[in-house]
Amino acid sequence: MIVLGLTGSIGMGKSTTAELFRQAGAPVHDADAAVAGFYAAGGAGVAPVARAFPMALVDGAIDRERLSALVLGNPDSLKRLEAIVHPLVRQDRARFLAEARASGARVAVLEVQLLFEVGAENEMDAVIVVSAPPDVQRERTLLRPGMTAEKYERILARQLPDAEKRARADFVIDTGHGVDAARDAVSRVLETVLAPGWQGRRQTQGEA
Numbered sequence: 412m413i414v415l416g417l418t419g420s421i422g423m424g425k426s427t428t429a430e431l432f433r434q435a436g437a438p439v440h441d442a443d444a445a446v447a448g449f450y451a452a453g454g455a456g457v458a459p460v461a462r463a464f465p466m467a468l469v470d471g472a473i474d475r476e477r478l479s480a481l482v483l484g485n486p487d488s489l490k491r492l493e494a495i496v497h498p499l500v501r502q503d504r505a506r507f508l509a510e511a512r513a514s515g516a517r518v519a520v521l522e523v524q525l526l527f528e529v530g531a532e533n534e535m536d537a538v539i540v541v542s543a544p545p546d547v548q549r550e551r552t553l554l555r556p557g558m559t560a561e562k563y564e565r566i567l568a569r570q571l572p573d574a575e576k577r578a579r580a581d582f583v584i585d586t587g588h589g590v591d592a593a594r595d596a597v598s599r600v601l602e603t604v605l606a607p608g609w610q611g612r613r614q615t616q617g618e619a
Contacts, residue, residue, distance in 0.1 A: 412516055412518070413518045413537075414518075415519070416526050416531065416535035417439070418524060418525075419540055419541030419576065420548065424541050428597065431593060438511045438519050442521070442522060442523050442524065443524065445503045452472040456496060460473050463492065463495060464492070479562075507521075537600075539583070540576045540582070540583050540584070542576070542585050543585065548573075
């Protein structure tokens, strides 16, 4: 089974592109949705995150806005949070891939916001970076509930610059030209990776 990593900075249209892959028949693992489940009441992340960040616990669940305020701009706090959450995400991702293989899927997509930042690119057969012009990115992001210009800049500071991500990508999907153009780009990616003889990152590194 071919494993594609889908990434991109905030506001680039990653979630929309992930949905286009789903519509094309590829199962997609959404790491952000998995984290939301961990933070919900009864989730696997509630107890460990609450121990590290008691102020983030509200009515038996982790309040993501409070948690974000506690860790953004604070590298030590962010590392503590990542040490809790990243292993949970890896476990959930492994479960997803096992289920995708069992279902007979030829391609599976892992949506990972900080894919390059956590060094996960070589776990993928190919990396797709979703991109858009900076003005489009900023406009999309500032329309989100609770988003401010200051918070936007802090989030960007955690992420590799878009130009560097595009330079390291195997495929780039530009969402600045509308959904139809992005859908065509998704189709081209799938046609390429499913073509006979195509080799991805793991194959060229000698992995099965």
